[in-house]
Amino acid sequence: MEFFEAVQKRRSVRKYSDKPVPEQVMNKALDAALLAPNSSNAQTWQFHWVRTPALKKKMVDACLGQGAAATAQELLVVSIKPNLWKKTTQEILNSKQPEGLEKQMQQYYGKLIPFMYGMQILAPLKWIIFNGMGLFKATPRKPWSLRDRTETCVKSAALGCENFMLAIAAQGFDTCPMEGFDESRVKSILNLGWGDTVVMVISVGERVDRGVWGPRHRGPRDWFVFEV
Numbered sequence: 392m393e394f395f396e397a398v399q400k401r402r403s404v405r406k407y408s409d410k411p412v413p414e415q416v417m418n419k420a421l422d423a424a425l426l427a428p429n430s431s432n433a434q435t436w437q438f439h440w441v442r443t444p445a446l447k448k449k450m451v452d453a454c455l456g457q458g459a460a461a462t463a464q465e466l467l468v469v470s471i472k473p474n475l476w477k478k479t480t481q482e483i484l485n486s487k488q489p490e491g492l493e494k495q496m497q498q499y500y501g502k503l504i505p506f507m508y509g510m511q512i513l514a515p516l517k518w519i520i521f522n523g524m525g526l527f528k529a530t531p532r533k534p535w536s537l538r539d540r541t542e543t544c545v546k547s548a549a550l551g552c553e554n555f556m557l558a559i560a561a562q563g564f565d566t567c568p569m570e571g572f573d574e575s576r577v578k579s580i581l582n583l584g585w586g587d588t589v590v591m592v593i594s595v596g597e598r599v600d601r602g603v604w605g606p607r608h609r610g611p612r613d614w615f616v617f618e619v
């Protein structure tokens with residue numbers, strides 16, 4: 392399916408048919424999710440494909456029983472694990488570096504990223520350093536706190552979600568992104584750590600007639616798009 396066709400076709404579906412979603416459709420979409428751009432390539436995201444029937448049942452309850460979850464053929468939970476940066480940056484440092492950029496890569500992944508993502512105890516000091524330098528020149532001021540770090544990771548994970556949903560649409564199936572869920576319950580069902588955040592639950596299946604609530608609605612373009 393052509394890209395713009397997939398963008399148009401993707402709608403949030405609240406009721407799915409009984410048609411199973413082939414495993415290769417899910418895997419292709421998961422691979423597309425992992426190709427999403429992400430901050431510093433730190434890949435602090437996790438994609439949990441909930442396949443165990445008992446867990447799926449619990450997930451429907453944690454998603455407040457909404458139709459988009461209850462009738463779904465497949466459920467995907469997207470979460471962030473900020474501390475993954477340690478593993479992913481080490482893997483980047485251990486892999487072959489782009490020619491001529493070896494020193495910059497060492498500096499970036501060996502020093503800057505550990506300072507930005509780690510050393511949370513130094514958060515107030517980071518704030519002073521970034522904002523002090525910012526008085527004199529353009530300076531990246533975030534992430535200095537745990538909250539900033541979460542925000543950075545959530546942005547990247549959300550891009551993974553969109554890649555996943557468009558890849559599902561391109562293969563003729565449907566999705567619904569959900570934030571209507573009980574995060575504590577979802578974390579406990581999936582055994583997620585205290586530092587993890589659940590970004591979205593995405594249901595997958597084939598839409599039935601009236602599975603989409605109505606025609607697509609958006610406000611006027613000039614409320615949201617600016618040429619400056």
Ligand SMILES: Cc1cc2nc3c(=O)[nH]c(=O)nc-3n(C[C@H](O)[C@H](O)[C@H](O)COP(=O)(O)O)c2cc1C
Nearest residue numbers: 401402403405457459567568569570571572591607
């Ligand atoms: C972060 C996020 C959370 C959402 N949560 C829910 C949800 O819990 N339940 C639901 O039915 N739809 C949910 N939606 C779907 C939106 O309602 C939907 O995207 C919006 O109404 C636009 O419709 P469209 O996706 O068909 O273009 C969510 C969408 C996003 C991006």
